[in-house]
Amino acid sequence: MNHQPTPQTGKEKNPNLKKISGIKMESIGVLMTCPMHKYLEQQLETHFNLFKLWHCNSSITEFLKTHQGNTIRAVVGDTNIGADAELIASFPNLEIVASYSVGLDKIDLRKCEEKGIRVANTPDVLTDDVADLAIGLILGVLRRICASDEYVRIGKWKDADFGLATKFSGKSVGIVGLGRIGTAIAKRAEAFGCSISYFSRSQKPFANYKFYSNIIDLATSCQILIVACALTEETRHIINREVIDALGPKGILINIGRGAHVDETELVSALLEGRLGGAGLDVYENEPEVPEELLGLGNVVLQPHVGSDTVETSDAMADLVISNLKAHFSNKPLLTPVI
């Protein structure tokens, strides 16, 4: 994620921060793995003893040449660099990984559990933004918003009308993973008069949508398939050739999860061969690399992994990271614990 700096007022944004700000924590060593939101960096700098891994070429070996590994008691990672086994093993006094992300796929959760390291993430505060972007991608692909914008900008409208797009309202939408984000997408799609169905590990008792225990059946039955589940070993390449072919030449794939949910080679060939109708993608298998072939396709809308990247949400995520760290070092319950 490439967060832009937010203008600062100098005021604490999160009331929780005020309540616990009396506790002296400035000596606690916190390692940030890569540049994230500037406001988060400033807050970490204000409240803790902040170390920045990218100041050492993003290399733990480099870092350990000039710093004592045992000074680091907390790590703040994100969707680019989290806390893998090497990092965890390098910091013997590591107590908590507070991720500036909801996704946990860059954290070795098994190692954390083994070593009694706490893990916290940033759920809920980003749900609306990610769900909004999923709908935006659907509209972008079906109503060809990017292509028609370019049509106006380059003056083609003077020569001829743009042509027809495809209607979204009333389409059948299939959601892979009906968690917080999947449910928020379902609600939004319902407002567009869409019928909703979903695939997940188990049927959700709270949901009134049609449940499929088989993703191929879901892909066969819907016109728009949206990936909104967590990335785990089970869901890696959950969108494979069979699923793509079940969705078919009029089907649209939307991915706001993780790039590795989709077999990208299969996705690209299906789009090139016309076996899939279109795609709206916020995430890719090897970010920031995007398959060259996608760049020339008019039925694809591409975003640079910005699902939660609004000023409001980025600030809220940062506040949550700080609150989790402060809670941990005050012996209070984490606000959003994973482990």
Ligand SMILES: O=CC(=O)O
């Ligand atoms: O991708 C974004 C996140 O996991 O927060």
